[in-house]
Amino acid sequence: MEYIVETKKLTKRFGREYAVEDLHLKIPKGEIYGFLGPNGAGKTTTIRMLLGLMKPTAGSATIFKKDVQKEKIDVLRKVGSLVENPSYYPHLTANENLEALRKILNVPKKRISEVLEIVRLTEVANKRVKGFSLGMKQRLGIAASLLHEPKLLILDEPTNGLDPSGIIEMRHLIKRLPTEYQMTVLISSHLLSEIDQMATCVGIISKGKLIFQDSIEAMRKLAKQKIVLKVNNHENAWRALLAKGIKAENNQDAIFLHEESDDGVAEAVQTLVAEGYAVYRVEEEKRSLEDIFLQMTSEGNLK
Numbered sequence: 001m002e003y004i005v006e007t008k009k010l011t012k013r014f015g016r017e018y019a020v021e022d023l024h025l026k027i028p029k030g031e032i033y034g035f036l037g038p039n040g041a042g043k044t045t046t047i048r049m050l051l052g053l054m055k056p057t058a059g060s061a062t063i064f065k066k067d068v069q070k071e072k073i074d075v076l077r078k079v080g081s082l083v084e085n086p087s088y089y090p091h092l093t094a095n096e097n098l099e100a101l102r103k104i105l106n107v108p109k110k111r112i113s114e115v116l117e118i119v120r121l122t123e124v125a126n127k128r129v130k131g132f133s134l135g136m137k138q139r140l141g142i143a144a145s146l147l148h149e150p151k152l153l154i155l156d157e158p159t160n161g162l163d164p165s166g167i168i169e170m171r172h173l174i175k176r177l178p179t180e181y182q183m184t185v186l187i188s189s190h191l192l193s194e195i196d197q198m199a200t201c202v203g204i205i206s207k208g209k210l211i212f213q214d215s216i217e218a219m220r221k222l223a224k225q226k227i228v229l230k231v232n233n234h235e236n237a238w239r240a241l242l243a244k245g246i247k248a249e250n251n252q253d254a255i256f257l258h259e260e261s262d263d264g265v266a267e268a269v270q271t272l273v274a275e276g277y278a279v280y281r282v283e284e285e286k287r288s289l290e291d292i293f294l295q296m297t298s299e300g301n302l303k
């Protein structure tokens, strides 16, 4: 697997407080990496270190196999970012704003129409930015960050403050970047639903520590169902199951089966009935992704 971004023990301390601690991020090529965590978890601090805007207290970050601290200019040449609300000349048009930047970056003129097309702002290219919605301004910010054809785009909470239609447009735009433009995207958010709809990989940060990092499918698998048995005398009933080699957990007022197949559940119920226990209920309990996220971020680990 080729990693576009890799950090090793990346740490940032403010005074005695660790904002980011021992972070090992791995962002594979061509993925949309959702960097998820509650407010104050350390997302912006991490992103600022990745962009060379802040020096780590310890550890290192490499992007395109280059150390961000040591080869900052080289690294940033291939990275686009939207970290704070982008700034514009409101009385100028989208085109004119991009033209001002294009001259600084020294990229060909035709790139302006290309980036406007990518973010779907071609039709309003000659309108003044002061009349734009927040969503349009954000997309113009992305257009500006794409001018120099970066292969990695880093977005810090790009949907903050957008209305639902702005969020949907942003999501469509981001999802197209890897497939149509061979880019890798890092996007931070405190909203699980947003990451769930957009990302292909997830890193969850809580209190400065990375507590989960895997594919979105792996995260969804955690939300798998559980079979709950309600029986009389459940302590003894649980022991009866264990004695027959059926794996189960004894909870406060129920038994949780580890086996979820139809045959496995039938075997457990048959065993209990044969041993004289009354089976009151057999239920399926599904933990939502939201439950899992809350549990992970409140306890700092995964149960």
Ligand SMILES: Nc1ncnc2c1ncn2[C@@H]1O[C@H](COP(=O)(O)OP(=O)(O)OP(=O)(O)O)[C@@H](O)[C@H]1O
Pocket (backbone or CB within 6 Å): 014, 018, 019, 037, 038, 039, 040, 041, 042, 043, 044, 045, 046, 190
């Ligand atoms: N310049 C700074 N000086 C002191 N403490 C800071 C500084 N920047 C960030 N922090 C602290 O570091 C922690 C992580 O902040 P950070 O902004 O990285 O979190 P975040 O996950 O991006 O949150 P948010 O979604 O609210 O932006 C917070 O406790 C914050 O108060």
